[in-house]
Amino acid sequence: METSTCPACGSGRGGDAVDLSPLLGVTSDCKPWSQSGLIYFCSRCGLIQKQLNESWREDCRIIYQNYEMYSQGDGQEQSIFLDDGAMPRSERLLSNVMNGYGLPDSGSLIDIGCGNGSFLKVAHRVLPKLKLTGVEWDGRHKAMIEAIPGVQAFIEFDALNDTAIYEVAVLIHALEHMEAPREILSRIARLLNDNGHLVIQVPDWVQNPLDLVIQDHAFHFSQNSLQYLLGQVGLRIAELHNDWVPKEISLHAVKNGSDTVKPDIVHNRPSHRDLTDGIGILSGFIKQCYDSFGTKPFYVFGSSIGAAWLASHFDEQITGWIDEDPIRQGRTFLNRPIHSPESADRSIPIAISLAPVVAKKVFSRMRNLGFSIGAVVGLQD
Template identity: 30%
Template sequence: MHSTQKAHLFPLESVPHASPLTIRTPANTTATTPVQQETPLPASPWRWDVDQISRHTRTDYTLPCCLCGSHLMTSIEFAPNFPWVTSDLRPWKSKASLSMCSTCGLLQKCTDSRYGEDVADIYATYSLDSADGSHDHLVVRAGGFKARASALIERLSEYGVSLQASGSILDYGCGRGAFLRAVSESLPGWSMMGADLTEANRIDVEKIEGAEYTTLSQLPVERRYDVISLIHVVEHLQRPTEILNQLSLMLTEQGVLLIQVPDFSKNPFDLAVFDHVAHFSVQSLKNLANLAGLDSMVVAEGLIPREITMVAKPKLGRPLGMQATDGPEETLRTLEWLSNCQQQAVSLNSSGDPFGILGTQVGALWIDQASDAKATFFVDEAPRRNSEKFLGRPVLFPSDVLFQNRVLVPFLSEYAKPIAARLVEFGVYPVLIRSP
């Protein structure tokens, strides 16, 4: 039996058309450049049905939660033309929908057989080349930029996690070895094993000093590790509880699991990644740890921006009960932000003037697909991306953008404002997304 529950979007804040951003120039003079935040926006060409949320209470419901197995699910249906992208930066034309488990609170894709076939197709042709897999993402650190993996290792000590001079690590889902490369540079006394789906990454990983490689199907389960890392892996798993439980058996007595996942409430584009099965909040990640028999020693939102980092170890005794998470309102607010982002891109495109989009990852690809507003160029603060192309268009360093050209900054306000301040120093006109 199905019952219907109405959900209401959070009201939009009243944001002025433009607000001045005051920064200090290198000459210690004050410069003020307007930062566009909101204009009258066109209607979105696609909408998800956010006002019709069905709560499935039948115990024989065929799509149980991928984390706890509950059949009590709240579903959010998307319009057929909602744009999806893959984690290796490809548009994906199939359909998907989201469900939130009313028991453990995990937000997840509806993993029916069609979805499973699509994900299998994605992985069969998965290409880390298109996702810049040979390099790690950069994060702002100590006034400059640092590889995400290096920043993660560096900051663990701030949270009471001390890595000894020697040890062993298994990087489960290692890709081309970005995290193992950071371990090799920071902890040269460690032995390292990388594991992934196919042989495609073997050559790259084995180039890292001290690193071995194996496929997941050939993983030697008798070996023990001081650290098992899953960096942006758990969100891809359809049976995360089972896999974490199995991996915990491969830890040494004092060993820990190091898990990092996107925080969808801080990075809304995570919801549009087709092959991301699960979309975590802090509490739903803690619930996963409890169900897998793990004690979450550290759960941090700010260790790496827009991501959740967990350090966990096996615990004795029975798993603790799960705690409630926020209802669907946070999800709906995140989806509304995506709608605002799409509409802002359409508005920029309609002006007829050249404009750019900040970033060369999932967010930029999604905006390009969602709005059909083809940016003239993309902007990336990483110098190594300068003079490259993304989606067939130039990637510019901020200093190469023509004076007062508009650049859409597709981040939540707390992250967009410091980025906008840096762009203003180069004479760029940043355009921010209004908050729901």
């Protein structure tokens, strides 16, 4: 079974079908979801897409109707923990952009898929002369966005004026939700001035197979497929990284780059074997949980996507969550308490349901604190 055309590389074969069942799903706002389904893998560029039919659209309608952004942190963006300490995701992204190719310090910036304004707040603090515009698909956060210093306007996507011109556009964890990514990027490119900048961040399915089971993600990107997609709309890549924020792809493109821009960045194309290995990691982790915990209660490290996905499979056994983010500690997630590592009961074992690149580091930290760890994504052997 095949789809028609890959929107990233234009291949006539949209992709070979892969069934994620019996793995269950999760929503992008961190709620368990009772099913997964078919995905399609493009062997030419490595792009993966969901089966974008009416059933999937109805799922998305239900998910977005009750969407809660960062509910486990009282609406505050999650922190990213690296060797240099913890920092909110938007702040870490913008810091890397500014330390690299950089952005203009004046003009206008449009944040498409601005959510509750996490990036806009950071942008005003770092680049206070920029005039900011937030765009979302509905107006539920309109008053919140308009109250952010530096914001000139909030616009619902359907009312976006295609004649407006901006120096900077950002798409942070938005592109993966869109059914027509090439058309969206073409439209954004037309909104940029002749020397405009585009900053994108999306999940990296190669580093993080958990992205595959997020039900409302229409597409799952690799560095290679995202590079193909930008080439389709005539933007030149200045920087493309998957280590600025672990398990995320961060891309900085320009409309008319100078000779310092590297237009021919090449990344290894993920293979069908990479996909089956990723699915195998998730299936192996679920089996490891059954083997390690049986019917006994256990903690889950984290309180985001991976934790909610594990709750889809083991809801009754999960007794609580362990999180290093002080903003979340002492709160609840899925009606269970979020503990700090220091306050958690050492007699209860832990499952670490995170991207493998992150899970390995957390495993070492928790083991050094004396926890019994029963299951870790990517450490099944």
